[in-house]
Amino acid sequence: MKLLWNRFALILAGCFLLAASGCALFRQPESQIATLDLSHSIQTLTAAAPTAAETPTPSAIPVPETAAGQNEAAVILIPLRTDDPNAEPTLIPTSTPKPAAENKDGSDQTTAVQEALADGGVYNRNGRRPTHPVFRLESIPTPRTEDITYTVVSGDSVAAIANVYQVPVSAIQDRNNLANPELIQIGQTLIIPAVEPEALSIGSAIVPDREIVDGPSTFNPETFLSDYPENLLTNYIEPTPTPYPTAEPDDPVLPTPVFNARGGLEILNEVALENAVNPRILIALLEYQSQTITNDPPRRFLIEDYIGALGWRTSLDHQLSWAANTLNFGYYQWKNNRINQWILADDSVVAVDPSVNAGTAALQYLFSKLYGREDWINAIGPDGFRATFESLFGTFSDAELSLHDPPESEPESALPFRAEDEWFFSSGPHYGWASGSPWSAIDFVPGDAIGCSASSYPVTAAADGLVVYSDAGLVVVDLDMDGDARTGWTHLYLHVGSKDRVALNARVRQGDPIGYASCEGGFSSGTHLHFARRYNGQWIQIDGANPLVLSGFEAFSTGTVYDGYLVNGDQVVEAWYYQNDANRIDR
Template identity: 50%
Template sequence: MQSDFFKVAIHNTGLFFIIVIILHFAPIFRNNKFFPVDLIKKFFFRSTMIKGCLFIFLCFLSSGCLPEKRTSQVQPLDLIHPIASLTSAALTEHPWTATAEWKPSVTPQPTQIQLTPLPTHPQFKRERIPTLRAEDASHVVAEGDTITIIAANYQVSKNAIIEKNQIKNPDLIAVGQELVIPAQIPDFQDPGNEILPEKGILFGPSANDFNISAFLAEHPQSYLTNYIEPEPTPNPEAKKSEQQPSFKARNGAEILYQTAIQNSIDPRILIALMEFQTHSISEKKPNGNQKKSVIAHLGSYYEPLARQLAWAADTLNEGYYNWKDKKTNLWILNDDTLVAVNPKVNASTAALQYLFSKIFGAEDWLYAISKNGFSLTYQQLFGKTSDEFLSDPEFETSPKLDFPFAAGEIWSFTSGPHVGWTDGTPWSAIDFAPPDAVGCNMSQYWITASAPGIIVYSQNGLVIEDLDGDGNMGTGWILVYLHVESRDRIEINTQVDRGARIGHPSCEGGIANGSHVHLARRYNGEWIPINQDYPMILSGWEVFSTGSHYDGYLEKDGTLIEAWYFKTEASEISY
């Protein structure tokens, strides 16, 4: 840089002296009419200031003092050829070289967030069922509030709020508007009849042994036995590339089993509901009590069998886990009748009471929960219910778990604790995205087993691993891996060691915006929430919820990694 400066200085100085010499010998050319020296001397040497300006001008004119015009070293982007060719070229120059032994060049240092104190598990479970509110309450409408949401939070009927506040249009409430919430005054109390044992709705030990196909063979004329899933109507506005290339129809048994496995609900409960509601097991078609639906008429969208069973399973789960967390003190029936819950009923009985409250008014609800209602239908189909011994999990028995990806790889912690399957299940799952995830692309990375066990289910994007090795997903600890791509997915009945390959992360098996793996736990058929009683610890990192759905942290030795919805350095994790 210094040598260039001196070259410029010498160049400019030399040029200046040449001009001075020419002007010095100007008298020689005085008689030359073509060289008006006097005029030049008058103009250029009139004052000292002009001489200085001349020197500066000559310096810039020679370009030695001006910044040198730079030539860009960046190659222009080729916008003529397709983007695919650009991607291909990039991959050729920088090919993907990850293998099973791949290690990052530098182990990531998780972003440390200073929180005082370190995170604690929020308490979702109450110590006791809340007492009924005997007086009116006040609520200020916040952004996102609806009458339905407000009514659910205060456990009162929507119509009670509408009438109390003389709301003409319940769809038009304003942020900041103050509403009077009526007191919880029940019309009567639940009589407390036990419908099922404590954990009777769950996919427990005997549910695993129940053979759906054998049962339906005994009912050859039933609607469920002969049901074939109809092909969905194509969306005329959708592009061809957005439509599914093929449709494989499922029969009734396949839909029932898949729903039971996914939600961890005993299939016999769903069968009994179909028979009790519409005789769909003993007859060739639903009897019309719920129009074209087999369990509950919820509109044309919910008429297909798969949606009916999914709604019933999710509603049962919601009633079951809300009761276990002591969040419910009142049933609001379909006709706005308020029923005070009986604190002595068990969780499975409460789950069925909750489901029937969504369908029936007072008279029909009381019949459904009576000994001559659903309970009798179940016994006629499957015999008297047995109170299976199903203990609650103990943390000491929880197996040691690792992250569901290979050691040394850098994945992203994209979701903190959230629902295990659908909204009715507790916050029992977390998500991780692979390094090469871009939308729902085909990832080259592998989901790996977090613990040794045996694969007891592997289809429809879902892999279930039984950790006690008995092959019964209704007993002991199991791990749920969701969004596992069909390509290279592990087969059922495969014994796996810790770190064994399960399959590739994807969007298969449920709603997803990008390829990832969803990891959750069950014990004796029950979804296990991530909380203080049953913490989830992966490779020494403990999972914490912030109390907001999908938000949470990983914590180890005071270092925190926060979950981000998208991939970012702040959410990267390795072990």
Template identity: 35%
Template sequence: MRNNRSRDSKGPSTLRHRRGCLRLLLIFILLGLVQVFLVSCERPDPDVTVISTTAEAGFVVMAEQGGVGNQGQVPPPTPLIHRTMTPFPTYFGTPTPDPTRQGPGDGSSNYDIHVVSLGETLSQIAQTYGTSVDDLVSINNLGDSDLLAIGQQILVPGGSTTVSPSFKSIPDSELVYGPGVKGFDVFSATAEFGGYLSSYQEEVEGVLLGGPAIVQLVADRQFVNPRLLLALLEHKSGWLTNPAAIDDEYPLGYVRQGYEGLYQQLSWAANKLNHGYYGRAEGGLLSFDLADGNRINFAPDINDGTAGIQIFYASLPSATYESWLADVGPDGFFATFNKLFGNPFAYTVDPLWPADLAQPALSLPWPVGETWYFTGGPHGGWADGSAWAALDFAPEHEQLGCYQSEAWVTAIVDGLITRSDMGGVVIDVDGDGFPGTGWTIYYLHLESRDRVPAGTYVRAGDRLGHASCEGGFSNGTHIHIARAYNGRWVSADGDLPFVMGGWISEGLGREYDGLLVRGDAVKEACECREESNAILAD
């Protein structure tokens, strides 16, 4: 620019300069038109109304005039605008009211009612209510203080009068890894938002994984919606949209030794979500504690997915009653989810289970003619927060602990292998390639050696791999096997008991304790190899 002005002052180059300026002006005008065209392609007109209503929408982005709302209570936040043109599914109206549940007590007496939930003992309950085991035994006339059943009601001193908000955060189908997530791609979503998560790396069980792969692994293992995990991560630390790291060690706020890094943080979070969801849906969970000592009763009209959100935020070590109310209210987590993905109730799939749901015929997970041992009764599908969906079996061997087994694990039903990594194998029974629809069989602790690859269609009895200690935690070579339907764990001892080869699972009220019954034959779970837990595949 300075050179041009210098030539203009000399006179002879003035005409040549003016012609050059005209050419430049024409070029700028053309470039401006191109730029306008490109911008018009980059984002939709802000007056466009979103019309997609399919629950199968994957990673989607919404135009500004979406018109979505939640429960008729608050206007939704404006969703973030991204380069992609795929709209959010729209949502109008209010969530379907949930039947009113029994509360923990009305405070009209000196006692409250506590419903025994997954894994609880009298000593834990006594500590929660500031009393003793002896007092609980005396108040309830318990003959054996060591025996409690899930769903059992016992009297406890005092009781909380604080009730959680009735505001619904998410539908049940948005907590589980079910039909509403079909088409959603964690990797595409993370790349699109461009935050710190997209560049994060961490070693998990000896394998270096990127941030999106860690989210996907936790979702796969715990059957928790990956879209929900991303929203939780964003709400707490901004990792999805902020390129700078915020709290690299504890991005979800669970500051405890041994829980450093994204994998441990997400695993803890997913377990808490499951604990709230399945604890309220199946385990009789009616109340919970905040870190500041406040005890909260679930509002009787919320749904189980919302219970999962309330339990998660209550479990943060820094949670106070005020901060917890902010997180579970309309301007907290819900607003963050809405900005990222639209109204969560637009993804509702209801009911998740049809009224006539029945388990398909299943065989035992080892070859005919071989004897394996029933080593674990009903317990968590993954960790202790999920439904008691899993059973454990160990092959015949003289060695205890972790060892390399040559015994084959087999498919218990026909289906498509949709996952085979990190010790896990998943059979998609309906064969549509997405394990969140229909029946799914989940195997854990299959050794990488000889393991069936993803994409293989198997028939019942086909070889899948060998039992091992790979994947998660295991102190002995065995297989862990569980069922899910539409992304929701199916309890092994619930209304649809786990039935394999005619053996019917029964629980004994404690995690890992249980029976397998076929006719007059009864086998009891035991970390042993005895006749009492030996099962021959015939």
């Protein structure tokens, strides 16, 4: 992104939503886990993707025979290291590059201007007409076998670098002789070692994909929880009221405390709706991790560790939000063939069976952030989380595992504001909600807003629909008007202020006002609108397969989060942090 200091006011680059972060081992509190940073794309780690003939299938890797009577679906870890120097290397899938900006002719989008298309037309700042990056890879690349170097920049930490390059923190620390991994300097060159997986996980399915996404379903959490009267969610309230101290006679009058209490069930429903994650999976995680659904929770669980020891994330809202965001990251990265080895809490490196479904991969990823090798094996095995899930919600068949749910034709949509009002394109494709969700949102800023000031320019409906949620800065419009946000197309409008916000259950036509942009909802440093799409509960990333077109303007990513363009014929609008001629939308 460019920066421009000019006469215009500072506006938001994007939505700063609560992102997944670090955690510590839940069942073994003495273990330490590095902070998890999901705010970066995975960097290039690998050689060219192997062909199908070069990549071994799971059946080509010898599996130890099971003992008589042993559960054949049990998790098996196959050692990959060998002491034989003449042994042929085994190709095990590993983490993959960040999206590559590629033109339709196969050339790189960053090609110099002189190599641009000979004919006229509209070009981005690199001399090429904007094109969609490739988010979903066709095959899994081979592991990186050589060390590479990385230069530390502002905002870096060893934990964040390790997460980007999918290596253990300890590997970077040891390779660079860092006495304290928290002490690195801008400009410092670090060696990022190639890591060899210690084992390949051949595991059973944990849950079907549909149990991760909040898609079509008749499940009602309140009805389900009524069978467990002592459950945590029904009996939880947050935040816990804290009385203000009594004022002395000479003290100024204390302000009236603002206490917006939320119950556990309300928090569950909000986290599920916001992240588009199935509430059933969150309920099952609470039961598996802390037994707080079927049992009266012990006193210590009234404070923290509902999902895991996540540092400062001790509230139920924080714990469920972390879990939902982490599940989203594992689920969508797996569907894009972009993450397939786990760095466990004890820094073990495990390559994952590439045949598992995305729902199973999402849970393997989540548990990799909570557990070391032994507990992780237990969690992903048939007697681990799956057994808990099935005890609550029943069994499923392997035929139900994968979710093949390509979006149907999307209703024609318009820019979410009036043509006569001045608006600016402030952020290209980025996270739909928190940083675990795919790049499915773009941002706009009204021209009359300064900081978090109110705007007089209304946000308008991009398409006809029924308002199925309107609270806390978020408006969700159901385009098929069946009243269920889990089915069909939905549009999400975030940071819509409470003033004149459209009412729940209102029917809107394209162009109808639904409220005004603000700083309400999530975290925001300036008044703006965050717009995203979902279909049958799944985030729809902005790419060539599912382009986002509003009033003829098609959104393009450059492959860098928040950076992008809107293109309508010969008109190209570039996303900028600040209001200027380059990002003003004229129509």
